[in-house]
Amino acid sequence: MGPWRFIVWFGVVSLLADFVYEGARSVTGPLLASLGASSLVVGVVTGAGEAAALGLRLVSGPLADRTRRFWGLSIGGYALTVLSVPPLGVAGVLWVACALVIAERVGKAVRSPAKDTLLSHATAATGRGRGFAVHEAMDQVGALIGPLTVAGVLALSGDAYGPALGVLAVPGAAVLVLLFRLRARVPDPEAYERQATALPGDSAPDGPPPPRRLPAAFWTYAAFTAVTTAGFTTFGVLSYHLVQQHLMTTAWVPVLYAAAMAVDAVAALATGWLYDRTGPRVLAVLPVLAAAVPALAFTHSVAPAVAGALVWGAATGIQESTLRATVADLVPSPRRATAYGVFAGVVGGATLAGGALTGALYGYSVPLLITVVTAIQAVALVLLAVTRGARRHAGREVRGAR
Known part of the structure; x- marks a missing residue:
């Protein structure tokens, strides 16, 4: 698989994942309110989720570099997200729903550094800006479709959260299927970068030891x-x-x-x-x-x-x-x-x-x-x-x- 195809297929994965979690986030506030949450609880829970989504990357990023398990962390993070969303509609208990909201954000923290690293290898061959731009554009398509789909199901079901969030299990399952297929096709995306940066006459793929500190x-x-x-x-x-x-x-x-x-x-x-x-x-x-x-x-x-x-x-x-x-x-x-x-x-x-x-x-x-x-x-x-x-x-x- 060429680097552009890898980026596009990873873009499809992100599109489908955004379909799932942006669809859920569009109704998180009213859903929690329907379970008895106050505005303070909604603010604390959603704020804690965003803090987890960003702050925990300080742990997941170094972990990915130490273990080199970029695919494993990416798949695990996406799995946590797509498995946390559909049960939200039938949680029935406020604390369970709050835990699922935060779990979805933790999934993003787990996968993001590893996912961005995998993409960075392919973009070395296509152009960094273009590669990440195409991925972001496809990502935003999912961010549009998800909320609109949830709104449509809510309108048809009489504001029932179960069907509206349950339908998101379909793109969620597709996310995991595509990820496993991508890993099978491209187990080592770093090869894209090695090939793109190899100089004529190079005899060894390894350079000097990497710096211990960030530049x-x-x-x-x-x-x-x-x-x-x-x-x-x-x-x-x-x-x-x-x-x-x-x-x-x-x-x-x-x-x-x-x-x-x-x-x-x-x-x-x-x-x-x-x-x-x-x-x-x-x-x-x-x-x-x-x-x-x-x-x-x-x-x-x-x-x-x-x-x-x-x-x-x-x-x-x-x-x-x-x-x-x-x-x-x-x-x-x-x-x-x-x-x-x-x-x-x-x-x-x-x-x-x-x-x-x-x-x-x-x-x-x-x-x-x-x-x-x-x-x-x-x-x-x-x-x-x-x-x-x-x-x-x-x-x-x-x-x-x-």
Whole structure:
């Protein structure tokens, strides 16, 4: 199987997995409420789930590098996710449902560093940006289909959660079947990278011992990512503004979110292709978009507010595709899963800080919010310039450790 076919089939796996867990997440709040949960319980449970999905990667990433069991961790993580979702609809007891919600997020933490490492090997042959962009675009298709499917079944079944979430067992089973077939066809995806980076006359596949620490350029890049993410408005704050200012009814918010996810996919593809042509300089558009979001979205007119939400979608697409591609270019293969775990931890902490910061400033002063976010993104641009300066040295380290 060629590297592009591997990426596309892995994209199908992610599409189907998003079908499952995004479908469930679209109704997690009302489902828990139907079992007697208060708004506080819903907030704590969903917050704990997101913390687990990101924070536990600090463990699963190094574990993947030490054991080299990338396929095993990927399959185990996906299995935990797809097996946790269908029982949610028939849980019947609040604590059981809460445990299943958190278990689904733990599954994402288990698989993500290993999965990203497997993909990074194939993208070495196709182009990092393009490979991760195609995967992200396919991922977002599932994020659209899942919630719409659940909404349709709920409408047909009279708001019965059992059938709505039970139907997700079908794409869940397909996820596991495809994963086992992919592992059988491509047991060693690292061969893609070895072939892509082999030089004429090479007689030994192994280079010098890999560095014990992550490269300095990775930490500079992680700092850039942390800063730009900490100044990034969350969709929760955007949707709150739209409804509270009577710019949009609650029923239309999911439609706008779906439109933002479509923009997400397009932005991922566009910047992924540009990344392979121009390198990290294309990431300069991310702080610019992040600074534009509050300036547009927090107005009192519908059109600019909707435009702000769509710009938010474009920025999210870059965050979830091209940012991951750069990690693979900065870190040698033997340490890459660790890097992805650390990177996810950094993004998780920055996301929490960004949500708290923008939420607090929104309640105090929107002009101050716009000013602060713009200043933060200016700092991010400086850090990106430093990262670009260090990338050449990091690239030599990566090639030497392959």
